[in-house]
Amino acid sequence: MKIGLIGLGKMGLNLALNMRDHGQVPVGFDLAPTNLKTAATNGIATANDLAALLDQLPTPRTIWVMVPAGAATTSVINDLAAHLTSGDTVLDGGNSFYKDSVHHGAELAKHGVHFLDVGTSGGQAGARHNGNFMVGGDPAVFKTVAPLFQAIAAPDGYLYTGPVGSGHYLKMVHNGIEYGMMASIGEGFDVLQHGPYDYDNAAVAKVWNNGSVIRSWLMELAEDAFDGDANLDTIKGVMHASGEGRWTLDTALDQQVATPVIAMALMMRYRSLSDDTFTGKVVAALRNEFGGHAVEHE
Numbered sequence: 001m002k003i004g005l006i007g008l009g010k011m012g013l014n015l016a017l018n019m020r021d022h023g024q025v026p027v028g029f030d031l032a033p034t035n036l037k038t039a040a041t042n043g044i045a046t047a048n049d050l051a052a053l054l055d056q057l058p059t060p061r062t063i064w065v066m067v068p069a070g071a072a073t074t075s076v077i078n079d080l081a082a083h084l085t086s087g088d089t090v091l092d093g094g095n096s097f098y099k100d101s102v103h104h105g106a107e108l109a110k111h112g113v114h115f116l117d118v119g120t121s122g123g124q125a126g127a128r129h130n131g132n133f134m135v136g137g138d139p140a141v142f143k144t145v146a147p148l149f150q151a152i153a154a155p156d157g158y159l160y161t162g163p164v165g166s167g168h169y170l171k172m173v174h175n176g177i178e179y180g181m182m183a184s185i186g187e188g189f190d191v192l193q194h195g196p197y198d199y200d201n202a203a204v205a206k207v208w209n210n211g212s213v214i215r216s217w218l219m220e221l222a223e224d225a226f227d228g229d230a231n232l233d234t235i236k237g238v239m240h241a242s243g244e245g246r247w248t249l250d251t252a253l254d255q256q257v258a259t260p261v262i263a264m265a266l267m268m269r270y271r272s273l274s275d276d277t278f279t280g281k282v283v284a285a286l287r288n289e290f291g292g293h294a295v296e297h298e
């Protein structure tokens, strides 16, 4: 099918190439001229603005939005709401908060435009080959685009998840799990690093990837990272966060569901952003006050 693709960054370009390689016809648009140029160099048809993109699509039109979650996605959806007509379909493949997706779906519905919220997993590699997609929305609308997912997903790598919001809700929880799994892998290697034995991290990740209980894509990625930098000496342990872990935790707290692993993983990310903490200063000062215990000075 011919599909408009808004956002030709790290994920969007790979998705366009994946679509093209599997019999689909993407036409891309991006606000950044360099992204447009890179897409064109890679043989993807492009449009210089939204109107030109929509002109190139047969009606009813199908448009996949692949831009950063939050303000950027909302801005694109609002533009689309103003330009699309009844019967068109918008898919949001970004990491949008599911309540935003419910709102986007309702706004587009006012114009008769269908909306599917598509949780997209597998990183840049998955966007390029064998993607993973969790799709919420009207089941009849999903059916019309199911061949697209069949074409670009891994075998059994897409799922219709229920009404609008359910795709991104599922992706949010997926990312919460991702936080916990990565934190656990990181902590395990930290204990090895500080232990009495001189392990080769890449060799450990490799052996764990071959038959062990904890073999996984994340462990394969750890193997790749250690292969390139045996003790990760060239990078700092600063762990940024885009928001999905926090949304999972906020949601769990609302539901009074205990998710200590995800909570701690999120807090460790925040902790990693500071070299020192006021908490630490206060505890050190209190130990000093009551017990005369040593404090360290700047």
Ligand SMILES: O=C(CO)[C@H](O)[C@H](O)COP(=O)(O)O
Pocket (backbone or CB within 6 Å): 095, 120, 121, 122, 123, 175, 178, 240, 241, 242, 243, 244, 245
């Ligand atoms: O969706 C993803 C992987 O599944 C993204 O890479 C995600 O944005 C990473 O989140 P964070 O920056 O919070 O680690």
